[in-house]
Structures are given as C-alpha cells and as structure tokens.
Amino acid sequence: VHSTGNVQAGPNYYVAYGDYADALGPVSGVRGFVSFELESIPAGATVQEATLILFQKSTVASPFTVLGTNVVDHVVYGTVLDAGAYSRSGLGDAIATFAPDLTPGPKAVVVTNAVATNVGARPQCQFRLRFTTESNNDGESDSIAYYSSGQATSEDQRPRLVVTYLP
16 A cells, blocks of 8 residues: 555555655555454464564565664554555554565564454454655665565465464
C-alpha cells in the first residue's frame, strides 16, 4: 500500500516496502502487509512461541541506510487490504525488527505476543511491514522485497507463521 492511496495486492505482487520514486508521480512511502489464518489453533491454546518468516528476494538501493529500521507492526485490516491500512492504528507498533541484511534468503522475527493476542479473538493475525522513515525524498526508490505466496517458486520462499502452542 502506497502513501498516495495506491493498493497493489494479490498473487502477482511481492511483499515490498520502502520508498518508491515514479517518474509519473510523486515519491511515495510503501508499506507491505501479510496475513495468516489462525483457525487451526484452538481457542484457549497457550501460544509458547510464534515466528514470522519471510524470504527476502531483493533490495533496491540502500533502504537500511536511508530509511532506518525495518519494523513489523501488529495490525487488523480485515479480509480486504485497502488504502486505509497504510496509516490505520495498529494493535502494536514496532513489535519486532528485522536485521538490516541485504542478503537474499529467509529472515525471521519473533511475534509471540501478537499471535497470542489473536488466538480465539480474531480469525487471522496480520502484520504491516515498514521502515521508520517513510521516504528520504531523493527521487530514487529504496526498498526491500519478500516473496509473496503467489510469487514464491518453492515452499520455503512462502511467508510463514510458525506457531508452537499447548492446547
């Protein structure tokens, strides 16, 4: 979701975020979103650990240097991702931080409290991915991209939420 209101969702898009410079329009901040169904976890279960794993596909320019920390927010945007999700208040901002690593491959962060909060209360657990600085306004894109389920070429590239719980 772009700060300008443009929403790019679906299997043809990567989970990408940072800032985006477009010759046809203004520089915009971009935030990524992922959602995971929790129906297989019984209500009342005790979540011992939950880990969000994303497979980094690529980076453009220097997002970690110019846009700051790569954070995960715990949000609720429902069954349809809309432009309002860009700035909607979350259940918890900056609940986790990805390491500033430019190397493609799997990246993991612990999100136990977020998942524990959702089990039995919501049908899914949703996250917003962003940098602490929306844009450095230099006219050039700086971003990071992870594989979405639709873009992954193997099972290990798909976004995953690994949850350990006691019934």
